[in-house]
Amino acid sequence: xxxxxxYFGISxxxxxxxxxxxSVLLLxxxxxxxxxxxxxxxxxxxxxxxxxxxxxxxxxxxxxxxxLRERILxxxxxxxxxxxxxxxxxxxxxxxxxxxxAFLGEEDDRGRMISYDRVALVGVVGNEDGAHHVGAELFQxxxxxxxxxxxxxxxxxxxxxxxxxxxxxxxPLPEKTLSTADTMVRNAVxxxxxxxxxxxxxx
Numbered sequence: 001x002x003x004x005x006x007y008f009g010i011s012x013x014x015x016x017x018x019x020x021x022x023s024v025l026l027l028x029x030x031x032x033x034x035x036x037x038x039x040x041x042x043x044x045x046x047x048x049x050x051x052x053x054x055x056x057x058x059x060x061x062x063x064x065x066x067x068l069r070e071r072i073l074x075x076x077x078x079x080x081x082x083x084x085x086x087x088x089x090x091x092x093x094x095x096x097x098x099x100x101x102a103f104l105g106e107e108d109d110r111g112r113m114i115s116y117d118r119v120a121l122v123g124v125v126g127n128e129d130g131a132h133h134v135g136a137e138l139f140q141x142x143x144x145x146x147x148x149x150x151x152x153x154x155x156x157x158x159x160x161x162x163x164x165x166x167x168x169x170x171x172p173l174p175e176k177t178l179s180t181a182d183t184m185v186r187n188a189v190x191x192x193x194x195x196x197x198x199x200x201x202x203x
Contacts, residue, residue, distance in 0.1 A: 005119075005192035007034050007041035008071045009079035012093035016047045022125040022167035023081040023090075026157070029178060030079055030123055033185040041075055044068060046092050053095060057102040065099050076192045077119050078147060080138060084126030084158070089134050097138070103145040115146030117199050119192045121184055124156040125167040131156035148195065150187035155180040 009031050013021040027043055034041065049064035058066045072078055082093040089097075106114040120142040124131045135154040143149060157177045159165045167173075 003193075003196075004038040004040070005076035005189060005196065006074070007031065007039050007077035007079060008075035009041065009043040009081070010068070010096065011043065011045045012080065012082040012090045012096060013045055014047060014083070014085075014090055014092060015045075017045055020168055021045075021083075022157075023083050023123065025168045026123040026125050026155070026177075026181075027079060027081040029173070030081070030121060030155070030181050030185065033181055034077065034079075034189065037185055037189045039077065039189060041077070042071075043079075044071070046096060051095060051099065053098070055098050055101045057099070057106065069099070073114065073118075075118070076196060077121060077188055078142075079121045079123070080142070081123035081125070082134065082138070084124060084128060084130045084134055087128070087130045087133065089124075089137060093138070097141045097145075100141070100145045112200060113146035116148075117195045118147055119188050119195065120147035120149055120153065121188050122154040123181075124154065125158070127159035127163055127165060128161050129158055131158050148191065150184075150191040152180065152183045152187055155184050 009027050011024045011027045013023045015021045051065045052059035052063040082089045103115045108114050122138050124134045155177055157167045
């Protein structure tokens with residue numbers, strides 16, 4: 001196993017591939033920094049997979065979640081990006097959090113919550129205020145289901161209220177969003193490396 005952490009990132013955009021998406025663009029910016037830090041991994045748009053509504057790890061009947069769940073658990077770092085809609089995370093993101101709820105009842109072979117020792121990162125985009133609110137919802141949910149969050153665990157961009165400019169339309173991309181992504185990745189990778197070196201003890 002490599003000494004460098006692996007990652008899996010998901011975009012909760014409502015737009016299937018190959019449509020342009022601000023949350024996909026932000027995910028790409030984050031994962032480029034993870035790559036530069038020595039990590040390796042891949043990403044997915046949730047809407048490109050037939051993920052069913054539910055709160056179990058497998059809702060059956062061709063559910064696309066089990067394969068995504070395996071990719072989440074195979075990685076040391078889990079990146080979630082979402083747009084803001086009506087002041088809240090996208091409905092796709094809420095569905096992901098509901099599927100992650102199954103982790104509350106699942107244990108690894110050491111008796112710990114199955115997602116322990118994994119570090120979460122968050123990216124939020126929108127053209128209205130609300131990034132801190134959305135981040136707070138995701139931080140709480142991800143922490144509840146066992147993920148660890150490093151300091152500065154979110155980067156975001158929100159445009160002027162009641163306007164139509166998206167993150168993907170800004171050129172050059174906002175320096176503060178990108179420099180915060182730099183800090184977020186640096187902190188998360190350091191934490192992931194420490195957790196690999198000294199895993200949480202079994203209960």
